[in-house]
Amino acid sequence: MRKILSKILSASAALAAGLVIAGAATGGAGAAEKLKVGFIYIGPVGDFGWTYQHDQGRKAVEAALGDKVETTYVESVPEGPDAERVIEQLARAGNKLIFTTSFGYMEPTLKVAKRYPKVMFEHATGYKRAANVSTYNSKFHEGRYILGQIAAKTSKTGTIGYIASFPIPEVISGINSLMLGAQSVNPDIKVKIVWVNSWFDPAKEADAAKALIDQGADIISQHTDSPAAMQAAEARGVKAFGQASDMKNFGPNAQLTSIVDNWAPYYVERVKAALDGTWKSTDTWSGMKDGEVVMAPYTNMPDDVKKMAEETEAKIKSGALNPFKGPIYKQDGTLVVKEGEVLPDKDILSMNWYVKGITDKVPGQ
Amino acid sequence: MPFRLERQETVSGLALLAAPLLALIFTLIVGAVMFVALGQDPIRAFSVYFIEPLSDPWTLQELVVKAGPLLLIGIGLSFCYRANRWNIGAEGQYVAGAVLGSWLALATHGTEAGPWVLPAMLVLGALGGALWGLIPAVLRVKFGASEILTSLMLVYVAQLGLDYLVRGPWRDPQGFNFPQSVTFDPVATMPLLFEEGRLHAGVLVGLVAVALAAFVLGRTLVGFSIELGGSAPRAAAFAGFDERRVTYGVFALSGALAGLAGIIEVAGPIGNLQPSISPGYGFTAIIAAMLGRLHPVGVLIASLVLALTYIGGEAAQITLRMPFDVTRVFQGTLLISILAADVLVRYRIRRLKGAAHA
Numbered sequence: 001m002r003k004i005l006s007k008i009l010s011a012s013a014a015l016a017a018g019l020v021i022a023g024a025a026t027g028g029a030g031a032a033e034k035l036k037v038g039f040i041y042i043g044p045v046g047d048f049g050w051t052y053q054h055d056q057g058r059k060a061v062e063a064a065l066g067d068k069v070e071t072t073y074v075e076s077v078p079e080g081p082d083a084e085r086v087i088e089q090l091a092r093a094g095n096k097l098i099f100t101t102s103f104g105y106m107e108p109t110l111k112v113a114k115r116y117p118k119v120m121f122e123h124a125t126g127y128k129r130a131a132n133v134s135t136y137n138s139k140f141h142e143g144r145y146i147l148g149q150i151a152a153k154t155s156k157t158g159t160i161g162y163i164a165s166f167p168i169p170e171v172i173s174g175i176n177s178l179m180l181g182a183q184s185v186n187p188d189i190k191v192k193i194v195w196v197n198s199w200f201d202p203a204k205e206a207d208a209a210k211a212l213i214d215q216g217a218d219i220i221s222q223h224t225d226s227p228a229a230m231q232a233a234e235a236r237g238v239k240a241f242g243q244a245s246d247m248k249n250f251g252p253n254a255q256l257t258s259i260v261d262n263w264a265p266y267y268v269e270r271v272k273a274a275l276d277g278t279w280k281s282t283d284t285w286s287g288m289k290d291g292e293v294v295m296a297p298y299t300n301m302p303d304d305v306k307k308m309a310e311e312t313e314a315k316i317k318s319g320a321l322n323p324f325k326g327p328i329y330k331q332d333g334t335l336v337v338k339e340g341e342v343l344p345d346k347d348i349l350s351m352n353w354y355v356k357g358i359t360d361k362v363p364g365q
Numbered sequence: 366m367p368f369r370l371e372r373q374e375t376v377s378g379l380a381l382l383a384a385p386l387l388a389l390i391f392t393l394i395v396g397a398v399m400f401v402a403l404g405q406d407p408i409r410a411f412s413v414y415f416i417e418p419l420s421d422p423w424t425l426q427e428l429v430v431k432a433g434p435l436l437l438i439g440i441g442l443s444f445c446y447r448a449n450r451w452n453i454g455a456e457g458q459y460v461a462g463a464v465l466g467s468w469l470a471l472a473t474h475g476t477e478a479g480p481w482v483l484p485a486m487l488v489l490g491a492l493g494g495a496l497w498g499l500i501p502a503v504l505r506v507k508f509g510a511s512e513i514l515t516s517l518m519l520v521y522v523a524q525l526g527l528d529y530l531v532r533g534p535w536r537d538p539q540g541f542n543f544p545q546s547v548t549f550d551p552v553a554t555m556p557l558l559f560e561e562g563r564l565h566a567g568v569l570v571g572l573v574a575v576a577l578a579a580f581v582l583g584r585t586l587v588g589f590s591i592e593l594g595g596s597a598p599r600a601a602a603f604a605g606f607d608e609r610r611v612t613y614g615v616f617a618l619s620g621a622l623a624g625l626a627g628i629i630e631v632a633g634p635i636g637n638l639q640p641s642i643s644p645g646y647g648f649t650a651i652i653a654a655m656l657g658r659l660h661p662v663g664v665l666i667a668s669l670v671l672a673l674t675y676i677g678g679e680a681a682q683i684t685l686r687m688p689f690d691v692t693r694v695f696q697g698t699l700l701i702s703i704l705a706a707d708v709l710v711r712y713r714i715r716r717l718k719g720a721a722h723a
Binding site: 038044072073074075076077078079080081082084085086088089090092093103104107127166167168169197363 | 427430431528532543544548563630634635636637639640641643644675676679680682683684688689690
């Protein structure tokens, strides 16, 4: 069976190749030894959000390393079998370093990496590695601690609205970090959570924001990608935090700050390593001190709140403050982190419980 | 000025064959203008788009892998549409089949279960899809509910059910709480046909389905009753064909094929259960069925053409740095031209005289 099929396939391949002369006239243009670097994106590049920030990182690589590199990207690739094909196409097109920038690209990346042992792969937000597959992510929860403090100081109703995407550890730890930050200012603060089960769905995000505002939230924070919630907050005259990119233009009076993803330092460093031949498979989880999690300018808040935010930011950068420093209690009152200790990274990366004070339930638990 | 589309009494076979070719030429012209406007060499663009994917064994395999689910679902849908039953919910039947089939893979995970697992999964997959497909059929027969709405709505029910399972009871305990099941054991995975590439045994199922469907539709009384029930329901009733049985039959069959496509995809290229297991195959297959003129061989060709537009589009992004949107515009132009050419061959545009009001 295999033989017959392979004959048919190669015969039709030869036929197709012979039919049109132009078929063979393409391929590598024989430029001098440039390192080809490929990127695969989950969404369209657009003007803001997760994919936009990764593309900014790609541009930073081009700006920093100029004619030593050649970058390519493929956008809007669904997770699953399509991703595996596109990653393999990138490898076959001669890309030696490939960044796969969505969690769902984890298995496809590993599968292709096995077949291309000489190609280096970098997978964002995953946890499985191989000799030629690194993983990287940012400690976004560090920024959320600051958001919590700002929200608790600014809110008049004492209720923060939170638009959440999927109940995975990264999102849960973000909610907890925000709550711990808020409790450090006002122990009685409340947080209301709406799950939209999407990373990007402007209509649902706007509805969620309106529902939260109707329920008394006067600060909206989000772990989704569109500026719809920011616009809703602007229209209703409440405050909000942006996500991934600075969303000031969507809420000039509403935005307090945004957590901006800055992949540029990491991308430049890794491409340099690949050029030098020092690239190794690693697991990188950088945060504010590395410049990967950046706070957009603090606006629309009194000076004392701004001062507090800046101080907290400095403390997180210096390592004096860790959002997950004990004592931390679970919802049912059990102590998870003792006074003076911090929650280990692996527990943050697999978090599926809320801290005390959150009255909601983690979906599916 | 009012116009009307009139059905041609006779359509020559030559015209029917020429229509897709004309559409292709039209697309190439539009595409050439677009590529030149973007500063691309149109010949090179077409070569990257259409020729290179067909001149390399790896991309040929990928083409077939991508076309596989479209083919199976599209064949099932052509039974429905021939019978004038509008099943829009193949995406949900695909998911339902994948879920029921995966249940066995997960239940036997880590056990000594033998090679019977995969065939049993395929049977369960087809069963799951058929049962899901029968819901809108029952609602239509018993209550007269529009199957267009009910089948579409059931897509979301199936997707959310899958979502619940992979985030809850079926979640990989070692997976750091991320929403996906364990990777299936080798006995629950589609065997690959070659050492290199991703071509798996599932595509053979698709080819068998083409042959069987062509036989049933072309040569059997069942096929005739479906066709007649669709085009002349009263005549079918007088001929003694039971309309309800046709409804149940075509929904069960198209559901089963969609479910089969789902479990093949999960046990094949995906390898485990995830919150999202289809980039919209169930909906794209509607286009495949229509482009293929509801004929199994036509659906086969249409599925391959659709797969080619995806793979060519990705190649154009990689080698020519063409934006994603341009590749999609090009794909859309091709599809609209083919459908328009089809209409223009079968119908003629007639200007209505004396009916002008303004």
